[in-house]
Amino acid sequence: MDHVFIEGLEIETLIGIYDWERRIRQPLVFDIEMAFDNRIPAASDAIADTLNYKAVSKRVVEYVSQSDFGLVETLAERVAQIILTEFGVQRVRLKLSKPGAVRGARAVGVMIERSAS
Numbered sequence: 001m002d003h004v005f006i007e008g009l010e011i012e013t014l015i016g017i018y019d020w021e022r023r024i025r026q027p028l029v030f031d032i033e034m035a036f037d038n039r040i041p042a043a044s045d046a047i048a049d050t051l052n053y054k055a056v057s058k059r060v061v062e063y064v065s066q067s068d069f070g071l072v073e074t075l076a077e078r079v080a081q082i083i084l085t086e087f088g089v090q091r092v093r094l095k096l097s098k099p100g101a102v103r104g105a106r107a108v109g110v111m112i113e114r115s116a117s
């Protein structure tokens, strides 16, 4: 299966379960893989025939930067649903990393894979 991907998309937002986290903004990093048949846009060489990674990135930044969830799990699910429903993607794999949240770890977070129903 072919994919359009977005790697290392860093977005600052309000996220976390602790009181001190409710008062600051923290960086999150998104790695996103979206199933998409590469042969369709390759046949026409037209941006209209592809899954536009710039448009998806813009929408994810807009949503995440205005969100204020406690858990990374909740945010990951919401972003995956936006990609499936608003961009007509059949399957999305999403890794949400919270760098610096745990001392000694480069990042922690979740990885999910969801399909359009």
Ligand SMILES: Nc1nc2c(c(=O)[nH]1)N=C([C@H](O)[C@@H](O)CO)CN2
Pocket (backbone or CB within 6 Å): 015, 016, 017, 018, 021, 070, 071, 072, 073, 098, 101, 102
């Ligand atoms: N599975 C999760 N574990 C934890 C989360 C989370 O969102 N999902 N969040 C926290 C805190 O907000 C943490 O990131 C602060 O350092 C702890 N565990």
